[in-house]
Amino acid sequence: MERQIHFCTTPDGARLAYAAVGQGPVLVTPPGWVTHLEAAWRDPNYRAYVEKIARHHTCVSYDKRGCGLSDRNRTDFSLDSEVRDLEAIIDHLKPKSLALFGVSQGGPTAVTYAARHPRRITHLVLYDTYARGSMVSTEEMQTSMISLVRANWGIASRTLADLFNPGADAARLETSAITQRQACTAEMAAKLLDVTYKADVTHLLPTLRVPTLVLHRERDRAIPFRCGRELAALIPNARFIPLEGNIHPPQFGDSESVLRAIFEFLGDTDSAPAVAEPTAGQPIATTPSEPVAREAQSLIASLDWVSLSRYRVVGNYTCYQEEVRYHLKDVRQKIADGFSLPGHKRENHLIWAAPGSGKTYLVQQIADSLGESVGYHELNLAACGEPEFLSGLGQLGADDKPHLCLVDEIDAKPNEAWPYATLLPCLDTAVAEGRPCVFVLAGSSGSSVAEMKERMASRPKGTDLLSRIPAWNEYELPSLGLGDRALVVLTQFREAGREMGREIQSVEKLGLHYIVLNSRLASARQLRELAVRAVERMPASEDRVKYDHLFGAGDPENKEFWMKTLPEAKDLANRFVTLED
Numbered sequence: 001m002e003r004q005i006h007f008c009t010t011p012d013g014a015r016l017a018y019a020a021v022g023q024g025p026v027l028v029t030p031p032g033w034v035t036h037l038e039a040a041w042r043d044p045n046y047r048a049y050v051e052k053i054a055r056h057h058t059c060v061s062y063d064k065r066g067c068g069l070s071d072r073n074r075t076d077f078s079l080d081s082e083v084r085d086l087e088a089i090i091d092h093l094k095p096k097s098l099a100l101f102g103v104s105q106g107g108p109t110a111v112t113y114a115a116r117h118p119r120r121i122t123h124l125v126l127y128d129t130y131a132r133g134s135m136v137s138t139e140e141m142q143t144s145m146i147s148l149v150r151a152n153w154g155i156a157s158r159t160l161a162d163l164f165n166p167g168a169d170a171a172r173l174e175t176s177a178i179t180q181r182q183a184c185t186a187e188m189a190a191k192l193l194d195v196t197y198k199a200d201v202t203h204l205l206p207t208l209r210v211p212t213l214v215l216h217r218e219r220d221r222a223i224p225f226r227c228g229r230e231l232a233a234l235i236p237n238a239r240f241i242p243l244e245g246n247i248h249p250p251q252f253g254d255s256e257s258v259l260r261a262i263f264e265f266l267g268d269t270d271s272a273p274a275v276a277e278p279t280a281g282q283p284i285a286t287t288p289s290e291p292v293a294r295e296a297q298s299l300i301a302s303l304d305w306v307s308l309s310r311y312r313v314v315g316n317y318t319c320y321q322e323e324v325r326y327h328l329k330d331v332r333q334k335i336a337d338g339f340s341l342p343g344h345k346r347e348n349h350l351i352w353a354a355p356g357s358g359k360t361y362l363v364q365q366i367a368d369s370l371g372e373s374v375g376y377h378e379l380n381l382a383a384c385g386e387p388e389f390l391s392g393l394g395q396l397g398a399d400d401k402p403h404l405c406l407v408d409e410i411d412a413k414p415n416e417a418w419p420y421a422t423l424l425p426c427l428d429t430a431v432a433e434g435r436p437c438v439f440v441l442a443g444s445s446g447s448s449v450a451e452m453k454e455r456m457a458s459r460p461k462g463t464d465l466l467s468r469i470p471a472w473n474e475y476e477l478p479s480l481g482l483g484d485r486a487l488v489v490l491t492q493f494r495e496a497g498r499e500m501g502r503e504i505q506s507v508e509k510l511g512l513h514y515i516v517l518n519s520r521l522a523s524a525r526q527l528r529e530l531a532v533r534a535v536e537r538m539p540a541s542e543d544r545v546k547y548d549h550l551f552g553a554g555d556p557e558n559k560e561f562w563m564k565t566l567p568e569a570k571d572l573a574n575r576f577v578t579l580e581d
Helices: 037-041 044-053 079-093 104-116 139-151 153-164 170-183 186-198 225-234 255-266 290-302 322-340 359-370 386-397 418-427 429-433 449-457 462-467 482-499 509-516 524-537 556-565
Strands: 004-009 015-022 026-029 058-062 098-103 123-127 212-217 239-243 305-307 312-314 348-353 375-380 403-408 437-443 474-477 506-508 576-580
Touching (some): 004 079, 015 037, 015 044, 026 079, 044 058, 044 255, 079 104, 098 104, 123 255, 139 153, 153 170, 153 186, 153 556, 212 225, 212 255, 322 359, 322 437, 322 474, 348 449, 359 403, 386 403, 386 418, 418 437, 418 462, 449 462, 482 509, 482 524, 482 576, 506 509, 509 524, 509 576
Parallel strands (some): 026 098, 123 212, 212 239, 348 474, 375 403, 403 437
Antiparallel strands (some): 004 015, 015 058, 506 576
C-alpha cells in the first residue's frame, strides 16, 4: 500500500508530520514515547501490521513534537501539550468518522481526548497502556531509567529495546535501539520519559462514555498487566481482553490476536492472518521487571553446588525444568529408535523452537550420541540456494550408512517453490528402501508448532511435506528460562576451560546473576561466546570465574550493572557456585 507523509501546523506554529495509509473510517494512533515515521515504516513487521488494519480504515500516525520528522524544538513537556497536538491533527483531518487507538504511552493522550470530545469519536481502543504512570514501575526504577537515558543514550536505547521485545533476536533489538536514537536526542527522550511517568488520567476514566476496548498482554514487562486491569475496571462498560505474551509492540508476537480483537470491536468484516515474526534484533543487558529480578536473585542464591549430570538431556545439552527435560529425553529416544528399529516407515520429525533455544545444538548432541555408525548431515535452508541444497541432499546416499539429517530453518524462503519439492522424495527414502534415514525439520516462525505448520502448509508442496511427518513426531522446545541460562553457561565455562587445558571449579554468583538477566545472552551460542572470552581473561593460576572476568577492560556495562544491582544483589558478590560433572 502507498503511504503518504504530510504536515499540519498547530495553533502555536509547530509543524507536525503525519502519515496516512488505507481508506475508510479514520483510525488515529497517538504517538508513544519516541517516534520516527520513516524508520518505523522500514520495519516489514510494522508495515504488514498497519496494512492489515488499513484494509478497513485510513490509518493515521504522527511524530510527536520533538521527535522524528516533526519540529524538534519543544519546551512544554506535559500531557496537556500531547493532547493539544492530537487535537491539531484531528482538526486538520476533519474526519467524518473517527476512532482512536491508544498504544502504550499514547493511551493517556487518547483517553484525555475521548473525555474532552466524546461526540467526535466512535470507538476507543487501548492496548498495553495505563492510567497512572506511577504504576508502570517503582520510583527508583523511573529515576534510574531517566538518568541512564541522559547519561548514555546508546546503552539506554538497547536496554529499552530489550524491555519492549524480550527474547527477540539480535537484529530486531538493534533496529529498535537505532530507531529510538534516530527519533530524538537523549535529552528529549529523557524529558518525554518523565512525561510518561507523570501522566495520570484516573479521574477521567469514570467520565468516559465512548465504547472502549482494553487489550493487555499478560506478561508485558514495559507496562505491567495490572495497569490494563485498572483501566478496564475504571472505564464504564469497557470490554477487557487479556492476551498471551510478553512482547510490548503489538506488531510482534501473536499480533493476530490483537488484530482479531480490534476488527471485531470496530465491526470490520474479516480478521487478519498472522503477521510474520521478525527476523532480527540485537540484545543487550536488560532492565528486568521486579518479579524477574527477584526470581533470578532467589535462583542464584540457592545454587551452591551444581551437579551438571543431573540436568543433562543428551551430551552437553542441559535443561533446568524436570518435566521439559524428560520430554526432550523422549524426543532423543524416538529419533534414536529410527536407527535401532529400522523398517518401512517414516522416521521424520518436526521441531518448532523459540529463537535461541538451542534446537540445532540438541540435534547435534543427539547425533554425537549415536556414534560413528550413523552419518550426520546439517542443511540450513535459509543459507542454501537450490544447487547447494540439492548437493547436500545428494550426499545422503553416498555410502551405505544410516543418516540423520537436520534441515534447519525449514520455514525459510517462503516465496520459493523449489525447497519442499526438492526435499519431498528424500523424506520417502526409509519407506521406499527400508534404509534408515531420519530427517529432523526445524524452524522458529510463529509462536508454536501449529502456527509454523499453517505457514508451511500455505507454501507450494507444503501440505505434502507435512503429510510425511507422523503427528506423534512433532515437538516444541521452549525458550531458555533463567535456570536454563545458568545451566548452559556453567556447562560452557567447564567446556571452555577444558579446551584451554584448565579445570573450572566454581563461578561467582554475581556473575551468574548478570548472565541470566542479560538478553544479549539469550541463546546457547551467545552464552558459549561469553564463556570462552571470560575463561581467556582469567589469570593462569585461577580456577574460579569471577564477575569481573565477564567484561573487557573499561567496559561501561560492568559498572552500570553493578550500580543498578546494588544493594539488592550485593550478597551474591564473593560467593561461588561449585561445579561437578
